[in-house]
Every structure is written in structure tokens, then in C-alpha cells.
Amino acid sequence: MALPSSLLLAEPQVPKTAASACVLRVYGDQDDPLRLTVLLAEHLATVVAGRDALAQTCLSPRSAWKERLAALSELLLGTRNGSAHYAAIIDPDGLARSKKPSWEDRASYRMSQDLRRVVIEAVDRGGWLIARPNPSPTLDDEIDGVQIEVDEGSIPHVAAEPAYARFAPDVRPTLTWLIETGRIAVKQVDDILEEVRDPNAYVVSMAYDTLPETARIAARALSVVRAPSHANGSYGAFKWADQPSVPTEVRRADVLTLQRAGFLVPDDLRRSSDWVMPRRARSFIESLARSIDAGVTTALHRALASDAQFDEQPTESQIEIHHHAARTGNVDLTRRTAKYFGFELRALATERSRSHHDYEGAAALFRDLVTNFDQTDAYAWEYLGYNLALATKGPPSDARAAEILAAYETAHRLDNHNPLYFGRFLGFRAQRGLDIRAQFEGAMQRYASHSDASDFMSWFVKPIFDGLVRGGRSQERDELLHNWRALLEWCAPKVLEKHAPGPA
Amino acid sequence: MTLFGPDLPRPNPDEAVVYLLGPGVGESIVLALPDGRFVVIDVCRHSQTNLPLALLDHLGATTLELMVVTHPDLDHVRGVAEIINKKPPEELWRYPLEASIRDFLADWAGRRRLKSVEADLRAMGAYLRSPKGDVSTAAYGNREWSGDAGKYKVRALAPTEYDKDRAHRVLMRRLLKNKPELDAWLDKVRQGASPGDSPNVLSVAVLFELGTQRVLFGGDVLTGGRSPKSGWKGILRLLLKHNLGHLFEDLAAVKLPHHGSSSAFEPATWKLHSKSTKPIALAAPFSPSGLPDEATLKHLRPLARNLLVSSPHNALHAFATAGGWALANGKVLDGTTAPLVGLRMNAKTSTTDWFASKSAAAFA
Numbered sequence: 001m002a003l004p005s006s007l008l009l010a011e012p013q014v015p016k017t018a019a020s021a022c023v024l025r026v027y028g029d030q031d032d033p034l035r036l037t038v039l040l041a042e043h044l045a046t047v048v049a050g051r052d053a054l055a056q057t058c059l060s061p062r063s064a065w066k067e068r069l070a071a072l073s074e075l076l077l078g079t080r081n082g083s084a085h086y087a088a089i090i091d092p093d094g095l096a097r098s099k100k101p102s103w104e105d106r107a108s109y110r111m112s113q114d115l116r117r118v119v120i121e122a123v124d125r126g127g128w129l130i131a132r133p134n135p136s137p138t139l140d141d142e143i144d145g146v147q148i149e150v151d152e153g154s155i156p157h158v159a160a161e162p163a164y165a166r167f168a169p170d171v172r173p174t175l176t177w178l179i180e181t182g183r184i185a186v187k188q189v190d191d192i193l194e195e196v197r198d199p200n201a202y203v204v205s206m207a208y209d210t211l212p213e214t215a216r217i218a219a220r221a222l223s224v225v226r227a228p229s230h231a232n233g234s235y236g237a238f239k240w241a242d243q244p245s246v247p248t249e250v251r252r253a254d255v256l257t258l259q260r261a262g263f264l265v266p267d268d269l270r271r272s273s274d275w276v277m278p279r280r281a282r283s284f285i286e287s288l289a290r291s292i293d294a295g296v297t298t299a300l301h302r303a304l305a306s307d308a309q310f311d312e313q314p315t316e317s318q319i320e321i322h323h324h325a326a327r328t329g330n331v332d333l334t335r336r337t338a339k340y341f342g343f344e345l346r347a348l349a350t351e352r353s354r355s356h357h358d359y360e361g362a363a364a365l366f367r368d369l370v371t372n373f374d375q376t377d378a379y380a381w382e383y384l385g386y387n388l389a390l391a392t393k394g395p396p397s398d399a400r401a402a403e404i405l406a407a408y409e410t411a412h413r414l415d416n417h418n419p420l421y422f423g424r425f426l427g428f429r430a431q432r433g434l435d436i437r438a439q440f441e442g443a444m445q446r447y448a449s450h451s452d453a454s455d456f457m458s459w460f461v462k463p464i465f466d467g468l469v470r471g472g473r474s475q476e477r478d479e480l481l482h483n484w485r486a487l488l489e490w491c492a493p494k495v496l497e498k499h500a501p502g503p504a
Numbered sequence: 505m506t507l508f509g510p511d512l513p514r515p516n517p518d519e520a521v522v523y524l525l526g527p528g529v530g531e532s533i534v535l536a537l538p539d540g541r542f543v544v545i546d547v548c549r550h551s552q553t554n555l556p557l558a559l560l561d562h563l564g565a566t567t568l569e570l571m572v573v574t575h576p577d578l579d580h581v582r583g584v585a586e587i588i589n590k591k592p593p594e595e596l597w598r599y600p601l602e603a604s605i606r607d608f609l610a611d612w613a614g615r616r617r618l619k620s621v622e623a624d625l626r627a628m629g630a631y632l633r634s635p636k637g638d639v640s641t642a643a644y645g646n647r648e649w650s651g652d653a654g655k656y657k658v659r660a661l662a663p664t665e666y667d668k669d670r671a672h673r674v675l676m677r678r679l680l681k682n683k684p685e686l687d688a689w690l691d692k693v694r695q696g697a698s699p700g701d702s703p704n705v706l707s708v709a710v711l712f713e714l715g716t717q718r719v720l721f722g723g724d725v726l727t728g729g730r731s732p733k734s735g736w737k738g739i740l741r742l743l744l745k746h747n748l749g750h751l752f753e754d755l756a757a758v759k760l761p762h763h764g765s766s767s768a769f770e771p772a773t774w775k776l777h778s779k780s781t782k783p784i785a786l787a788a789p790f791s792p793s794g795l796p797d798e799a800t801l802k803h804l805r806p807l808a809r810n811l812l813v814s815s816p817h818n819a820l821h822a823f824a825t826a827g828g829w830a831l832a833n834g835k836v837l838d839g840t841t842a843p844l845v846g847l848r849m850n851a852k853t854s855t856t857d858w859f860a861s862k863s864a865a866a867f868a
Contacts, residue, residue, distance in 0.1 A: 185646050188665065191742065195666035195733050197673070202665075205672055209603045210641050216603060287676075292608050 002082050002126030005148045009132065009169060021085045021129060025267070026094030027226045028279045033095070033111035034341040035319050037068050040087060041075055042315055047086055048078035059315075061341055064376040069114050076122040088129035089119065090267075091170075094279050096138035104350060107379055108343075120146060133170035133265075134200075134280050163189045170278040171200045173262030174207045183210045204281050207261055208288075218254035219263055219277075220289035221247060224300045224327070227320050228267035228276040231255065235264075235275070237304055247299050301327040307337050315340070331365065342373030346380060353383070359391035370410075382411035382421050389428065404428055419447060419460035427467030430476075440464060440480065448487055457491035465499045507553065508562040509839020513848050513859055515540070520656060520714050522847040524759060525555040526788025526814035530579045532556040533721055533759065534563075535712060538851060539652040541569040544593070545710055545721055547583040548788075550843060554583040557590060559842070568593040570649055570658065572642065574723035575599045575707035579790065595649065597642035597660060599706045600668045601675060642708045643668060644742055655715065655851060661751075662709035662725045664742055666733035671705040704762060709739070711751055715851040718751065720777070722761030727770045736761070736770035752776040756856040757784040757847055758808070764789070764796020766803075774807050782809040784858055786845055791817035801827035809868070812858055815843035816865040829867035835859045836866070 022043030024036050041058030045051060057063050057071035079086055095116045101109035116139070123130060124146045132139070167175055178184045184192075184206070196202045208216065222235060229236030241249040258264045263281050267274040277285070289297045305324035313321065322337035326344035331352075334345055349365035352358045366384035369377055385407030392400055408425035415421055422443060426436045447456040468477040481488070481500050488496045515521045515536040523534040530548025534556050537543070542565045544556045560568065571593035574580055587593075640647075642660035650657040663671070707723035728735020743749050755777045762768035764787040777783050785808040787796045794817060804811060805828040813820060821831075840861040848857045860866045 183641065183646075187746070188644075188646060191644070191665045195664060195738075196669040202669055202672065205604075205676070206600065206641075206668070209601050211603070213603065213607075216607060288604070288607075 002079065003085060004126050005123045005128040005130065005146075006085065006151045007130050007132070007143075007148050008151050021088045023088045023090065025090040025228065025276070026092055026279065028091075028094040028097070028283050029226065029323075030105060030108040030347075031319075031323060031341070031343055033108065033115045034065075034068075034343050036089075036115060037072050038319065038340045039316060041068075041072055043087065044072075044075040044079065047082075048075055051075055051078055059340055061338060061373050062375070064374050065111055065114070066376065069118060073118050073121075076118065076125075079122070079125075079127055082127055084127075085129045086127045087122075088131070090131045091134055091279050092116070092119065092130060093132055093134050093136040093139045095119075096136045096142070104347070104379075107377070116142065123148060133278060134168050163193060166193055166199075167203065168200045168280070170265070170280055171203050171262070173265065174281075175203050175262075177261045178203065178207050178210070183207070200280065201284070204284055208263075208281075208285060211257065211261060211263075212254075214251055215254040215257040215261075217293075218250040219258055219285050220293055221250060221296070221300060222255075222258070222264070223277060223282050223286040223289050224297060224304065224324070225277070226282070226323070227316065228274040230273050231259075231264070231275040232273055247296050248303050298328055301325075302330075305330070305333060305337070307333060310337060310339075335368070338373070342369050345369055345373075346377075349380075349383065349387075353387050353390070359387040363387035363391060370407075376414055378411045378415035378418070378421065381407050381414065382418075382424070385411065385428070386424065401428075401432060405432065419443070419456040420463070423460040423463040427463035427465075430464055430467035430473060431471040433471055433473075436464065437476075444484055444487070448491075454491045457488065458495055461488065461492050462495045462498075465495065469499075506839060507550075507555075507558055507842040509837055509841075511837055512562070512840050513846065514563060518850055518852045520712075520849045520851070522712070522719060522757070522786075522849065523559060523844055524786045524788055524812070524814050524846060525550075525559065525842065525844045527555070527843040528789055528791040528815045528817060530555075530582060531763070531788035532580075534559050535658075536563060536565075537651060537656060538714075539655075541651055542567070543570040543572070543649075543658060543712075544568060544587065545572040546574050546580040546723075547587055548579065549583050554586050555842060555844075557583070557587055559844075560591060565591070567591065569651075570595045570597070572597045572660075572708060572710055573599060573602070574709075575703045576602070576605055577703045577724065580724070595640060597640050597647055597708065599708050600641050600643050600663060601671060601706060602641065604675065642710075644739060645746070657713045659711050659713075660708055661711050661720075661743075662723065662739050663706055664733065664738040666731065666738050667705045667728070667735065670729075670734065674705075705734075707761075709761070713751075714849050716854050717756040717849055717851075717856060718754075719757045719759070719847065719849070719856075720752070720755055721759040722768065724762040724768070726762055726765075726768045736768075736773045740770075740773050740776075749776065753779045754781045755783040756849060757786060760785055760787040760796060760800070760804075762795070763787060763793075764800045764813075765793070766797055766799045769800045769803055771803070774803070778807040782807060784808060784810045784812065784847065784856065786847075787811070787813045789813055789815055789817050789820065791815075794819050794823075796820070796823070798823040798826055801829060805829060810858055811867040812845035812860055813865045813867075814845045814861075815863055820865060824865075824867050832866040832868035836864075837861050 022040060024039055026032055037058050041055045045055035054071040054075045058068045095112040120142055122128060164172055164175060179186055192199050192202060208219065211219065222238065225236050234240055235250060235255055238248050238250045240252040240255065242251065244250055259275065263277060264275045265278055267276045301324040305321055305328055307321055310318060310321060318339055322334065322344060325333040325337045326348060329348060331348055334348060338345060345365055346369065349362045352365065353362035363384055366380045366387060369380040370384060385404045388400060388404045396404065405428055408428050411421045412425045426439055430436050443460060447453055447460060450456050465477050477499065513521050515538055517538050520538055521536040525532045525548060527548065527550040531546055532548045532555055533545040535543035542560060548555055568591040571587065573584055576599065644660065644662055644664045647660040648657060704724040704726050707725045709723045709725045710721040712719045726735045728737055732741055740752065743751060752773055753776045758777055785804055789795055801823050810832060811829055835858060837859055841863060842861055843863050845858065845860045845864045
């Protein structure tokens, strides 16, 4: 029987039972599911005997996500007995983002859902510590009914004002600092709760706005660092200096200000001298840094992405180096440091295509992803086909056409609920003179009854009509338009406007 | 040309003097207090002259005790850096999100080689690095400043948390857009396109109390959106919630918010301002948009005893006449050419009188 899991209600302090636990911290970034799977599997290989092959599946860059997840689940089943906590997860709510994901974020969103499910099942079996400094309703629902004990000792001290308790634990130090330094009046706390849409995000933003200018600059610089860092004479790779002269120097006084203001908090579960920027604050400040100091931010990532002695680094550091490499935009470095997964290369490929219109270069990166990394990455297959098509001037050669068609077809097979992937696949078939009629009619009937019929229909129909026109099959396009006009008028008016302007 | 003549009222131990400067584009208020201290709310220029700075020099002010920058519109901030450099205030209240906006705009201006804009913004940042510079964001209910043994008080009444949140969300949407889209938007704003109502949503409003008399300086606070929590409606709602509704009652004077535009005229607040006595209305016009506008002047007629406009625009007299106002004679300063109107507030008698320069307009 395993030790029951414990719920810590704030940034945690070291419980005795967690001395040798694997501590996972969610950063709220797209690579979280893969990063956490790798780190957890590596740890489990040391506590669950004879399961090296499973751990290897989780660590291999070529493993498909579903394979990794299945291997992780099986590894976790091997931890049924134990008298100590074997794993801790800080801020799991970062895996439960409530916003509808963007197109590029969908894969990470789904993987986060998958990982949440596997971790929560393991938590239910015992042996976990969970700290929730930034609780979300989604995770509240998901852990409702899970066997977990609240660690009473972790209940954070709430100052005299009961209203403080209505703020998330990660925001309370910042709120306290705002009040203690006279930046806001105590009586404003009620007004904030009553008048503001997201009081937690608001407090972070207002506190940032009242920091001294040099502390804001330091906050933006330190926000590029995700991992907890030792703070004593330096903060991780950042040196303390009276007069910072290079991007990797910060003033000690600014670090102290950020600590007092709750923008850096102790990460006692790992090492007592470690500090970390809480997820909510880092997400906000890092976005500002990318907007305000893009050049400086890239230089910092470059400085933190050095791959000298990469192989001697612990896994967690290797993943961070890879993350920084990806943020520099340096494809070669990112590729070289992609030891466990290639997910971060996707963004670079998309950037090449979207911002630089380098479609051949983007296609090469996507081809690399589906060849040498996760071969079940539907997004990478889709955009391999899409970028090859964009890179092709005039009619494609037979070999090029076959590669495009195969890429589109694979993407559709791997994610057959995606109307855009299906539409592009059929659109390219149409362009190549192949039959699409039966598949088109079948999909239209299915999508018509879908709750997102309008979006689905628009994404599906447009590439098909475009493909028919490019393939010289306007008459067939007109027939389909005629047959489905009523539905298209309702669900895809913009497509209709382009392909059948004017009244019926 | 002499901007300020010898008969320009000066404060004395019983009196505070309010000067509203506004050449037609731009607005600044100078408060000369009975104990010889000075407050400046916003800054404006007239030709090459920094009006509040020139007035402070004329009045012999060697120090500036409090400065308030209400919101980031050029007609309220042009010349701020000059004042900060020449008469560094002991305390500076700035609008919320000032730092985030400044960091961002300074970076953008620097990248676009708009060096003078960048220098202005950085100068303000340099001042704010002083010990007091980081504790002075002003908003509803969070700042009070008093003197002369409590004889007078200045307090911030806007923006509310609700409006700060609105502005914050708009700003973040803008800031977090991709660079090319953001640059294109900023270029449009630089070329004159409206940046939306975000700057005004952030506007600080200030209440000055001298004994039992109160003057409201409305910044560019607007009536707000549909929500009862926004704009003047929201401020009134909070005052009533905090049992401070009396602060809005029977005011001695009101500096019309947003240069006297209809979008800043809130009947519910004016009902309180003129509950038993009518205040004096002061306006710094915004001539390009014809502010104060005809509708506001009409609404104000039964609610205010006088209307003082620091520098009239062409249509003003027609608007005022249509609204039922007539030119008022007397109390016009000889020798003062600066576009200004003002108030003498007597603490002993609890009375307030007005004065105006020759280039201003006074109505009754």
C-alpha cells in the first residue's frame, strides 16, 4: 500500500517524506507534457526495477506521444508500494489551461490533457505530493474524488485581511507587498475582488507596473529562466552586479526587490536556496520581455543555450538548453540539442514559413520531424505537405506531388477529425484530377450535424474548391456548390462569396 | 510679451489659488496653496513656453511639492520632462500602467529613431528611479496628500479598479500582438489615428479640499461604458459604497473632464455637484474637436453658476449662447496674456471667486 498522496496548498516547503522525490514543476509552456514525461520516467527507472525499456520509450526522441504515455502509465503502475512520496508536482494547474487553444497550441493542449489524466490516476494510487499555488477550476473538478490528503501544515498564513484568502496563493505575497509598501490601500482589496475580471492576473500586472524601472528590467531578463535557480551571489546564470553591463548581469538590489514583491519565490522542495518566478508572473513578464526587449531576450536565450559539454549535463538542464536554443531561432543548435523530443522545432518551422516565407526550409524541418522524431505528429505531416505545396511554382513534378499527397493523407489518417487536414488532402487530390466526390459528400453530411458546423465547413470546403479550380475542374466545383448551396450559405458564407459571388 | 501681469492673484495664508492653463490644445492646473506650497496637475505648452513652469517662476516657486500626470495623452503630458528636470517634484503621482506603457513606447520610439520622444519618456523614467518614484501610482482612493495642519487635502478619485482592469486588458492585447502588427498600429497612432479610449480610461481625477470647499479636477475621465462600474458612474458608485458621497456634493468648482465633451458629462454626478449650490465650471478647451461642445454647455447651464474657458475656440460663443450662457464682465486680469482662468478660494469665508485673463472667456 502506498503512502497516500498529499495536497500542499501553496508553494511547498520540504516535507520529510519527499526527500528523494522527483520534483516536477509545470511552467505553462508548450513543451511541458513532453518535458515532464521525460523527467518523471527517468526518475521512475531508478525506483521501479526492471523497467528500463519503458523508461527508454519515454526518453527516446523518436517515440510517438501515445507510446510515451502508455509507457509512463505502466511505469507508474510499478510504484504501488512505498513508504515515502516518490514524486511531487508543483503547479499542475499549468497543465489545465482554460483558454481554447490556438491552432499551434492544440497538440500541446491535448498532450497536457493526456498527461493530467495519467498523473491524476497515479496520485489516486498514492505516493505523490501536489502543490497548487495557482489553482484552476478544471483541475479542481478533475481531482474531486481523488484519494488525497490536505497537508494542514501547508495552509498558508493569511494576514489579518480575510479578503487575501480569495486570491491565489502565488499572488498573496505580491498583494501583501503592494499593501505593505503603500502601493495600494487595504480598502482597495475588496474593490479589486468586486470590480476586476481576473483579480489574480490584475494584481500581478499592477505590481509589475509599480516596480522600480531597474527591477522591471531585471524581471524581464529573469523571466527567460524557467527552472528554479540558486540565488546567492548570482541568480542561476545571471551574475549580480552593481552596474549591470551585459544582459546576463542583474543588480542584487533588484533581485531582492523581486523576491520581496513575490516575483521570485523560494522553491524549497528541491533545494533550500533555490528561487523561481511563479508561472503566472513569468508568463506575463516573459510576454512583455518578448515584446519590449526582443533583441535582449534573444541574446539571453543565446547565452543560456550553450551546448558545450551538453552530454555531461543532467537531463533537466539538457531540456532547458534545448528550450533556450529554440527561443534563439537557431535551427542547427535546436536540432543538435533535441535529445528527447523535437516538439520545439515545430515553432521554428512554422516561423520559417509564416514570417520568412521560406517554404522549402520549413518543409525540410517538418520532414525532419516526421522522419527522425514523432512519426505520428499529424501537425508536422500536414505542414510538410502544405509547405511543399507552397514552395512549388507551377505544376508539381510527379515525385513532389506524391510526397505532398502522402503527407496530407498521413496527417488526415492521424487526425481524422480535423476538417482542415481532410480538406487540404481532398483539395490536393482534386488538383491532381483524382476523384473526391464520395469523400466530400460523406464529410459534408457529418460536418452538417457537428456543433462547430460553421468552422468545420469553412475549413473543409475552401481548400477543396481551391483545388478543383487549380485542377481545371470548375464545372465540378459548380456542381458541388449547387448541391450544397443552402448549407454553405449558412455555414461558409465567405467561401461562397469567393467561389460563387452574386445571388443564386 | 508678458504672460502673467502684476495683478495675477497670489495665495496668502487664508487663500488658495487655482490656475487653469489651456491654450486650446493642452491643459495644466497649478494649485498655489496657503502655506506657500505648489501642486501641478498635467503640463502644456503655449508656443515654446512651458506654461506651468513659467507660472511657477512668476509666482516665485522654488520648489514643487506634488505633480500629477493624469493620463498619457500628448495634450496633458507635453513638457512633463522639462518640469521634472527644472523643478523636480517632491512627490509625483502617475496614472496606472504608466511604467508598462513607458517601457514599451520608449523601446518602440528608440527602434523607430524617434529620439526626442524616447528622450522624454526616458527622462520621466529617470526621475521615477528616485526613491519616491516607485510608490506613486494614483487611482481611486489610494493617494492623499495634505498640508497646513490638515487645512487642505488633495486626493485621487480615479481611475477605479474596474477601469484600470479595462485599460490593462486592452494594453496587454496590444502589447502581446506580434511585432509587425503592433508596429503598424503604433505608426497609425503616430500619424494621428485615435488609439481608442484607453488613455482616457486610465485618467486620474483629483479632488482638492480647502476647509469645507471642494474643487474637482476631472482629468479626461469619461462617463464610461455601459457598465455601472465604469467612468464617472463607477467613481460615484464607489464613493457611495464607501460612504464618501458627500465629497461630490456642492462643489465650489469643477474642471470639466475631457475638455467639456458630452462623453464626459455624467448627469448623476452633476446632480450631486450642484445639490444645493451651483459650482463654477472651468474648461481648458480642445479646439480641434470644438470642445467644450454645445450639448455640454447646454446641460451645464442650470447646474453651474459660471463657465470659464481658458482659451475660447471659434465656435465657443455660439455654443454658449445657444446653451443660454451670456458673457460675464469683470474680474478680467490686466496685463496677463496667458490663456488662463482661475479661482481664489478663501478658507476663512468659505467663498470662491473667479478670474480670467484677457484671452479667456467667462460666462454667467
